[in-house]
Amino acid sequence: MATTRARVVQMEQRPATGGNALLILVGLSVAFLLIVALLGAAKSGGSLFSESNLLYVSLIFYAAAGALYMGFGVTGTARYVKFASTATAIGLVANTLAIAHRWYLSGRPPFASIYEMLLSFVWAVALLTLVAEKKFGVKIIGSITMPLAVVCVILMQLLPSEVRPLVPALQSTWLHVHVTLAMLAYAACALSFALAMMFLIQDGLKTETFLACTSATVSAIYVAIVATRFEKWGGLSVTAWDPRTKSDMFLGRGMRLFVTIPDLGWLFVIAALSGIVPLALYFAARAKKDESLFGIANRAVFIGILLQIVVLAAFALRVRDASYPSPDQDGLFPTSLAASPFLLGGMVTGIFASLLYLMMLWRRTDLQGMLPSADTLDRVTYKTICIAFPLLTGMIATGAYWANRTWGSYWSWDPKETWAAITWLVYAGYLHMRITRGWRGRRAAYFAILGFGIVIFTFLGVTYLLPGLHAYA
Amino acid sequence: MAFSLLSVPKRIHKTFSNLRTGVILLILVGLASALGTFILQRPATDPEKLARAYSPATLHWLDRLGLTDVFHTWWFLTLLGLVSLSIILVSIDRFPNAWRFYARPYRKTDSHFRSALPNKVELPISNTEDGLNAAERALKKTGWPVERIADRNEPSLYSERHRFSVMSVYLVHASLLLIFAGGIIDGVFGFSGFMALQKGQTSNTIELRAGGTRQLPFAVKCNGAGQENYADGSPKRWWSKLAVVENGQDVETKEIVVNDPLIHNGLRFYQASFGTTGKLEGLKVAVTPAQGVPSEITLTMNQPVQLDPKTTVTLAEYIPDFFVRDNQIFKRSDDPVNPAFRLQVKNTATGEEAKLWMFPAYNAAAQGEATSYKFEYRDMEMATYTGLEVSHEPGQWLVWAGVLLMGAGLFVAFYLVHMRIWIAAVTDPRGNLVLWIGGQANKNRDRFEQKFNELVDNIRTELESASAIPLSAQRERPELTLAGMK
Known part of the structure; x- marks a missing residue:
């Protein structure tokens, strides 16, 4: 403990030249992106304060905040946090205005599609980040929640965003109550996840374990993509996109038309290696008790990030506005980045996860100096879940009541319902183990991380993989 | 002995009143539910889709195991039943203790208890009565209810808030059972x-x-x-x-x-x-006599419509989606996407019949045997359901x-904190008379610590003002003793 303290003091005393460099860099990027956006908006002649412009502004500021939070984690320059929370606050204001604008335009609260839900989810995440920072003093939390917000906003840029009229089943007050509760609950879960990660860092969980988890996540993402999308002779299958209607193409009811991009599949196989190789090295190091292999694994993670960025760029370039053959129907069909939001979301998540790992690897002791004590983090995680759990319960209850008025049954084991119930069970398990069995610390933190994984699956995975009655979101 | 018949219910009770069993059951329910969302489910998916998704052998086994209708199989319902049983037994097991705690709160301040409390402070006082009075005033000012405990020769104060929060877990468990009961009844x-x-x-x-x-x-x-x-x-x-x-x-x-x-x-x-429904309700056609202006009529199946005193027209056949093979007209599907209509124009005087076909997708005008009337398609109305x-x-x-009930229970469980304060005048190891203040909360302990410290500060100021300005303290004393005696 004493050594950590000493280090912090040392950090603060170091001349902050590096600190200014990052501030200037981030400031310049923000200014540049804003000017580009302004020019674009002026050229297209649309309203300056349109929803998409506002959202773009919040994306810029969230990204800037994320960079500064990470910069704080790396260098410990206290000023970064000030600028980072200011950036978060500006992003939050822009985000709020975007929601208000959409609300005003459509004449109803924006809660009816996955795009609109992400809009409020990001809002809640940013808000809770500021709350956690100001109220609980967890300053570094933004380095996890802000990248999450950025991934969501990028995802939103690709999802169909036009205001659609409400289908009959959605014309209910309960929609608003249900979705508001859901987004608040999910944001609270996201926060508890970030806090649990912070706890594990502070609690001295071995860096190698983080290595294994990060590589496992990256491998899981790419193995899932390869398993579902890899076609014969190295092609990658993606959904066809109709640029006129701005929607996925369909073969028949509920059957999407897929096109195959030649050779791209191999790149994804290679990208999967960027997760698998460090993971294999980790296991080899454990089996042989050879510490030096960890060093190689860490280097592999670094190379893996570069590889993932290359694959992401290749994917973006190949997908963009080009036509490809389909195995199911003759002819060439266009596709677009917008047709594969979840592939893209997964890839960006992989990159962020690896980056966060490297940040932790290189600056762990500094990070630990910045964080509140493990005990505080543990308690705040628990408090966040104490907020999330009643919200989750309320979400399920209002959903059931609404379903009862719309579908004639309060519970029909629809995939979304079932997964919401599973999420609820996981957090209920957490609370029981914590309250009656006194689970503290690591086990509780693992539980919180598992809970958020299931939340993300319920929120996005079920919509994408297991369609049911919740077809609209 | 260990396997005697009598011990069986005991063993079952012991197993199911164990929290670990409950958690394992919940995990099993979660896993089964997850399986039910990944495997296509029976009533919701049509058999053809199931046949396309799984091989016959797989489907056979999925059906046998109930995995194609997880949420209604006997084993899933049994699992839910066991969860209920576990909730009931766990609650019963813990209830007596909780009730004892709730009904008879521990108010005494013996030395053993005092040393075990997490939050405690000692303030020097000059005499017991003044100290306790000051503490009582401070507590009342911040809205705490105060009880005087006369135990042996050591008078003390006891104060608590939200004792009911101890029972909240039973509210939540009872609410779950209610929901299950409702589900079973349905x-x-x-x-x-x-x-x-x-x-x-x-x-x-x-x-x-x-x-x-x-x-x-x-x-x-x-x-x-x-x-x-x-x-x-x-x-x-x-x-x-x-x-x-x-x-x-x-x-x-x-x-x-x-x-x-x-x-x-x-x-x-x-x-x-x-x-x-796919059934035709009416066909709107424009009719033009040989000399004259067109008029619009609506035809329904097999109902002749009088065109003039000697002529009727009847809609004799309707094919929603037709195709032609060997000069014959056949039906391709029931979707009214490419309809064909057969009209019969009958001269009631001579009994002569003319057959006309109408293919609106190609030509609005009817074609076929010549009549003195011309028919043109206008619109078709389908019967709706x-x-x-x-x-x-x-x-x-x-x-x-x-x-x-669950909403209420969760609110109480998470946001109402059972806080207790004990205050006694005791002699510390060095022989000085002190006012001992101890407190405990069942959750949100850091927040309670703040409150506790504030309270201690208040008591300290009360003590100081009582000793510094004895006049004001004396003025206050009569009403305080009254309050204390109540």
């Missing part, structure tokens, strides 16, 4: 089904979800149904005008829309779908009661 006595009505049709039969039909004690009549669209063509509103018919009389009418069902005798009728979801859920009120 599973046993409830039913749900579907009823399709055309305009003017009356029916009391529903097709059950589980298969088969069921007769309702009353009939439902559809007085009209329709769909309204947004400008982009997506549906905005479905509505049906329904009437409940009992003994041939309309006893209740309502226009239902999605989200607003008709409820009669515990049966609810929901607007579920709306569509065309309204799809009603019918459900009877007698247990739903228990479910809603459970939901409300």
